Amino acid sequence: MVHRISTERVKDLNGIDQIVLRNSQGASAKVSLHGGQVVSWRNDRGEELLFASTKAKGKAPKVIRGGIPICFPQFDSCGSLEQHSFARNKIWAVDESPPSLPAKDSSGKSFVDLLLKSSEEDLKCWPHSFELRLRVCLGADGNLTLISRVRNINAKPFSFSFAYHSYLSVSDISEVRVEGLETMDYLDNLCQKEQFTEQGDALTFEAEIERVYISSPSCVAVLDHERKRTFVLRKEGLPDVVVWNPWEKKSKSKSMADLVNDEYRHMVCVDGAVIEKPVTLKPGEEWTGRLEIIVVPSSFSSEGLGF
Numbered sequence: 001m002v003h004r005i006s007t008e009r010v011k012d013l014n015g016i017d018q019i020v021l022r023n024s025q026g027a028s029a030k031v032s033l034h035g036g037q038v039v040s041w042r043n044d045r046g047e048e049l050l051f052a053s054t055k056a057k058g059k060a061p062k063v064i065r066g067g068i069p070i071c072f073p074q075f076d077s078c079g080s081l082e083q084h085s086f087a088r089n090k091i092w093a094v095d096e097s098p099p100s101l102p103a104k105d106s107s108g109k110s111f112v113d114l115l116l117k118s119s120e121e122d123l124k125c126w127p128h129s130f131e132l133r134l135r136v137c138l139g140a141d142g143n144l145t146l147i148s149r150v151r152n153i154n155a156k157p158f159s160f161s162f163a164y165h166s167y168l169s170v171s172d173i174s175e176v177r178v179e180g181l182e183t184m185d186y187l188d189n190l191c192q193k194e195q196f197t198e199q200g201d202a203l204t205f206e207a208e209i210e211r212v213y214i215s216s217p218s219c220v221a222v223l224d225h226e227r228k229r230t231f232v233l234r235k236e237g238l239p240d241v242v243v244w245n246p247w248e249k250k251s252k253s254k255s256m257a258d259l260v261n262d263e264y265r266h267m268v269c270v271d272g273a274v275i276e277k278p279v280t281l282k283p284g285e286e287w288t289g290r291l292e293i294i295v296v297p298s299s300f301s302s303e304g305l306g307f
Contacts, residue, residue: 006110006138016091019136021110027142032064035088036114036134039067041144041293049144049231049295051167051267055258063088065258066167066267068146070134073126073160075242075275086125087132088165092116098133105147105290111137128158143294152281159280163242163273164291166233171226173245173265178203180220181241186211187276205268208247214276216241222270228298231270237289238272245269 008020012032018039021029030040041049052066063069072087095115105111116132123129131153137145146164170176179202187193189210198213202223220241222231233241246256246264272291279287 007112019094019112021112021136021138023110023138023140023142025140025142027138029136029138029144031112031114031136032067033092033094033114035063035090036070036092036116037064037067037088038136038144038146039064041138043142043295049169051169051263053258053263054260065256068167069165070132070148071161071163071165071271071273072132072148072150073128073130073158073162075161075163075273086122087116090116090119090122092134095133098135099149101135101147105135105137105145109137109139109145111135128152128156129154130158141294143292145290145292147288147290149286149288150279150281151286152283155283157280157282159278161273161275161278162238162289163271163275164238164289165242165269165271166291166293167267167269168222168231170222170224170266170268173205173268175224175226176205176268177223177225178220178243178268178270179223180217181213181243184213184216186213203243205245205247208245208250210244210246211242212273212275213241213243215239220270222268223298225298230296230298232294232296233270233272234292234294235272235290237287238274238291239277240273240275242269242271242273242275244271 006022010018010020012018017033019031025044027044028042029038032039050067052064069088092114095113098113114134118129131151133149135147152158181198181203182201184198185195186198187195218235220233245268281287
């Protein structure tokens with residue numbers, strides 16, 4: 001269902017439908033039916049808050065590097081499926097009659113509901129029948145909220161991992177710090193997923209980082225000193241946080257040919273996720289994962305962020 005008061009359906013350069021959400025203050029979000037991916041989020045001054053590579057074409061089946069891809073039913077290369085799995089490569093449908101959600105996820109917001117069902121092609125590589133619903137909301141205050149619901153319509157249990165692979169736009173990665181992960185255990189993907197404990201007061205960036213912080217707090221902040229703004233990520237049903245920046249050497253590798261020059265300096269991925277302990281659903285059961293991203297001035301007291 002599309003909340004039509006503040007929405008518009010358009011096509012991208014490849015002819016794929018996108019839903020544009022707007023609020024009364026001039027903020028906007030754009031959601032592609034290719035992958036159910038949020039490809040743009042702008043504040044009321046028209047400033048883009050999500051990173052997207054200038055080489056990003058988004059021509060199916062290639063995923064745009066940027067925005068917020070949906071990783072389901074596998075994150076990264078943690079199983080037998082392709083990296084980040086197939087949901088981000090599929091054409092989703094607008095869900096005209098979604099099951100109800102709490103009023104806080106609809107009242108006063110511009111939103112769209114999308115639906116992905118398992119296809120015969122999916123069942124060949126992942127033999128489990130599912131329904132994956134996604135609601136993307138743009139609040140009156142410009143906050144962006146994503147709510148995903150996975151239902152097992154199979155005759156047997158299945159397990160999956162999930163992530164909102166959020167590419168945040170930053171001034172320069174050297175000016176960024178992530179707060180809220182102090183003393184947390186993490187799996188370091190650059191060290192064969194060996195487990196370490198975060199020692200610093202905040203996470204800063206001086207080289208490639210690819211970590212999964214496990215059993216993390218419900219609130220994490222990404223501070224951009226140069227732009228004097230902070231992204232605050234609040235999550236439910238998503239116990240893990242992925243932090244990633246490829247840095248210079250990897251960003252110039254063949255696997256990341258869609259990154260240009262020093263674009264890695266202007267992005268950081270901080271994902272609400274469930275990875276370390278996959279979700280298992282019995283037949284008929286449903287899982288919900290919710291991520292809200294807000295932007296506040298960096299002068300905002302961290303005490304107000306729920307740390």
